[in-house]
Amino acid sequence: MHHCMTTTLPYYIKAFTRLRRASTNGGAPHKPILLLSVLQLAAQGNIHRGQVFITPELIALFRSNWNRLVTSRHDPLMALPFFYMRSEGFWTLVPKAGAIDLEGMAQFTKSLIRLDAAIEYAQLNDDLFAIMQDMEGNLALQHALLHRYFPEAPLAVSPAPYGQMELFTDITNKILHESPLVYQTAMNALLAANDEEEVFLRGSLFKREVPRVYDHRCAISGMRIVATANIQMVDACHIMPFAESHDDTISNGIALSPSLHRAFDRGLISISSNHRVLVSDAFHEVAGDHGIRRFAGRELLLPNDKTYWPGQGNLEWHRGRFGY
Numbered sequence: 001m002h003h004c005m006t007t008t009l010p011y012y013i014k015a016f017t018r019l020r021r022a023s024t025n026g027g028a029p030h031k032p033i034l035l036l037s038v039l040q041l042a043a044q045g046n047i048h049r050g051q052v053f054i055t056p057e058l059i060a061l062f063r064s065n066w067n068r069l070v071t072s073r074h075d076p077l078m079a080l081p082f083f084y085m086r087s088e089g090f091w092t093l094v095p096k097a098g099a100i101d102l103e104g105m106a107q108f109t110k111s112l113i114r115l116d117a118a119i120e121y122a123q124l125n126d127d128l129f130a131i132m133q134d135m136e137g138n139l140a141l142q143h144a145l146l147h148r149y150f151p152e153a154p155l156a157v158s159p160a161p162y163g164q165m166e167l168f169t170d171i172t173n174k175i176l177h178e179s180p181l182v183y184q185t186a187m188n189a190l191l192a193a194n195d196e197e198e199v200f201l202r203g204s205l206f207k208r209e210v211p212r213v214y215d216h217r218c219a220i221s222g223m224r225i226v227a228t229a230n231i232q233m234v235d236a237c238h239i240m241p242f243a244e245s246h247d248d249t250i251s252n253g254i255a256l257s258p259s260l261h262r263a264f265d266r267g268l269i270s271i272s273s274n275h276r277v278l279v280s281d282a283f284h285e286v287a288g289d290h291g292i293r294r295f296a297g298r299e300l301l302l303p304n305d306k307t308y309w310p311g312q313g314n315l316e317w318h319r320g321r322f323g324y
Helices: 005-016 030-043 056-069 079-088 112-118 126-133 135-149 166-177 180-192 196-213 258-265 312-321
Strands: 091-095 119-124 235-238 253-256 269-271 277-279
Touching: 005 126, 005 135, 030 056, 030 079, 030 126, 030 135, 056 166, 056 196, 079 091, 079 112, 079 119, 112 119, 112 196, 119 126, 126 135, 166 180, 166 196, 180 196, 196 235, 196 253, 235 258, 253 258, 258 269, 269 312
Parallel strands: none
Antiparallel strands: 091 119, 235 253, 269 277
């Protein structure tokens, strides 16, 4: 273990085992579960520069750790500890540009969607992040959390660096392979149950999977820029808006650059049944290299696997909506 950790590790073991928690039902488990999940993400190399983003991986780890370890009747809301961890001294919330003052954000703590809209990421202390990146230090912190907060946990729940990602894999498979009707039925049940965090997780995975199956390339312009996991230059565009369809399956998605995504959502462009770009007559465009009309008639760049292509019913709906 690195020398500096021999002094800071005991400090953080003490901090992790003395977390400020609501005292209901024997102590709220939210902060320990979130820290355990963050440690597992760090062990996988999925945290960079000590910045903890609200990612599908983190949500899935939080859910799976909760299901394996928590026996009390608390609600498994990740937004709560993500916000309130700021009181522990090693976790600083960085708001998005234009977001409201953090002091007035307590109202967001039960809504991961609203929290994610206001928070860019949580910044870990540098010395804590260094410990998390060291496998020995990481496991020591995981052991401390399990021993302190979940002493009754079965031995099978070892503090392994790789958390159980069944939920993550299961939802990804549903987005890629489930029929829209089955998916919509399940999504409607989640919305009725107000399970906002799984709705958010599914939406986040849709935003990731659509660009992935298109090889991170805009289906119209061919623009392809591959950046880090938390930066995407190509959007996952719903063909039928989610608010109307509740459909995050791959056949309701297409990968587009942000400007073409906006044009598609507003009906300036659409797609024919033989996958060619249609351009509306209802707008004026100044001639130039960055216009939309130059794409008229262009054939889409589609995934190799035809099962991932846009559904013909969805494309027909879009043409009908905008009068093509």
